[in-house]
Amino acid sequence: MKLRVRAQWLLTDILNGFVTIHVPDRWLDEVCGGLVKGVHAKRITLTQAHDAMRVVRDLLKLPNWQIHYSDLHWRHEEVAELAMATSLSFYDAIYLFVAEKVGAVFWTADRKLYGFLRRSSNPRARWIGNYQPVSGNGH
Secondary structure (H helix, E strand, C coil): CHCCCCCCCCHHHHCCCCCCCCCCCCCHHEEEEEHHHHCCCCCCCCHHHHHHHHHHEEEECCCCCCCCCCCEEECHHHHHHHHHHHHCCHHHHHHHHHHHHCCCCCCCCCCCHHHHHHHHHCEEEHHHHHHHCCCCCCC
């Protein structure tokens, strides 16, 4: 089954309140940066980027969308230690640190990152391609 379908199932479960999301405050910067890069590379249109930003704004309003702020919920030093100890990038380590701190599952569509985490026997790591819908929207 296509990764995009599984990601859509996860998004639907998030929108329906079946899944709680924990993201670092850097998440919005990364999403916006990805959209800008996509427009510049002509992978998406400006209209598609604007539509995606509307979805992002709606996600941020959800009661099950938890943002974790630097220097309040996570510290740069702690994340840097995790990144250096695991050979992760600093940005990947932020997400993993937040997941570990709150006891959440760490879902990723990054094959390289997932493979590394699985080889490291990280119990929180899950491949989004294996996502099973909570809401039954995929059945």
